[in-house]
Amino acid sequence: QVQLVESGGGVAQPGRSLRLSCAASGFTFSNYGMHWVRQAPDKGLEGVAIISYDGTTKYYLDSLKGRFTISRDNSKNTLFLQIHSLRAEDTAVYYCARGPGFCSRGSCYEDYWGQGTLVTVSS
Amino acid sequence: QSVLTQPPSLSAAPGQKVTISCSGSSSNIGNYYVSWYQKVPGTAPKLLIYDNNERPSGIPDRFSGSKSGTSATLGITGLQTGDEADYYCGTWDSSLSARVFGGGTKLTVL
Numbered sequence: 001q002v003q004l005v006e007s008g009g010g011v012a013q014p015g016r017s018l019r020l021s022c023a024a025s026g027f028t029f030s031n032y033g034m035h036w037v038r039q040a041p042d043k044g045l046e047g048v049a050i051i052s053y054d055g056t057t058k059y060y061l062d063s064l065k066g067r068f069t070i071s072r073d074n075s076k077n078t079l080f081l082q083i084h085s086l087r088a089e090d091t092a093v094y095y096c097a098r099g100p101g102f103c104s105r106g107s108c109y110e111d112y113w114g115q116g117t118l119v120t121v122s123s
Numbered sequence: 124q125s126v127l128t129q130p131p132s133l134s135a136a137p138g139q140k141v142t143i144s145c146s147g148s149s150s151n152i153g154n155y156y157v158s159w160y161q162k163v164p165g166t167a168p169k170l171l172i173y174d175n176n177e178r179p180s181g182i183p184d185r186f187s188g189s190k191s192g193t194s195a196t197l198g199i200t201g202l203q204t205g206d207e208a209d210y211y212c213g214t215w216d217s218s219l220s221a222r223v224f225g226g227g228t229k230l231t232v233l
Contacts, residue, residue: 035222037168044125045160045168045211047222061221095167101156107174108215108222109158113167 002026002112004096009117012086022079022096022114030054030074033099035110036081038092048094049081050103059103086121093118126151127212127225134231135202143197143228145212151223155215157195159188162209162227171210172197199230207232 008020022034036048049070050059058070069082079096093116101107128146135141145157159172170179172188175195187198195212212225 037222037224039162044209044227045162045213045224047213047224050222059220059222062219097168101173103215103222104217104220106154106215107156109156109170109173109213110160110168111170111173111179113169115167 002098004098004112004114006094006096006114006117009094009119011120011122013123014086014088014121016086017082017084018086018119020081020083020094020096020117020119022081024077024079024098027098029072029077033101033103034070034072034079035097035099036070036079036094037097037110037113038094039116040089040092043092046092050099051079057104083119086119088121090119091121125226126216126219126223127214129210129212129225129228131226132229132231134233137202137204137232139202140198140200141202141230143199143210143212143230145195145197145225147193147195147214149193150218151193151214151216152190152195153193154217157188157190157212157214159186159195159197160211160213161206162211164209168211202232204232206230 051070095116097110097113156174160168175190176188216223
């Protein structure tokens with residue numbers, strides 16, 4: 001069965017960096033695009049970043065460009081999200097999710113989600 | 124402010140039908156497929172509808188989706204107390220080149 005397990009969250013100080021990981025199993029990881037979506041406390045879902053199946057195409061929420069980097073290691077079935085210069089507003093649960101569609105071509109959705117990892121930015 | 128607009132809350136009685144709207148523009152809903160998610164606090168989102176009106180396996184046919192122009196709708200019939208959750212629509216936005224979601228609708232079944 002498809003499983004996505006996030007890790008790397010925790011409490012971090014403003015200005016520091018953090019790398020989140022998502023270990024995938026139960027499907028051919030290298031065949032699928034992958035998404036990061038976050039939910040801040042008492043807020044809605046927010047699309048953070050998307051990476052194509054082969055890692056060559058990446059999309060980011062405009063306000064996060066330059067601080068967030070999505071990447072993947074298909075040999076290790078693992079998705080990453082590097083966050084630099086952490087801010088209080090980055091406090092959220094970060095979910096990784098499988099994206100079966102080709103977003104820019106019309107079909108953009110997430111069919112399987114991890115349980116999420118909580119990032120808290122606080123001094 | 125979210126790119127996609129949903130009503131913040133709705134309520135209905137068990138057994139009734141409810142529709143949740145999602146309004147966008149030509150750069151998103153007007154030209155791209157819409158998906159819908161159920162989100163219970165403390166759990167991961169669950170895909171209910173993809174490509175406007177397709178249900179993943181295991182999702183009951185009480186849930187349906189439709190799209191017209193720059194708006195989409197999620198319908199839920201035969202409401203159950205277990206349907207109490209937050210519901211989100213999502214799509215792609217070509218102007219932003221980003222994945223966008225609605226602000227969410229809190230459904231209360233009373």
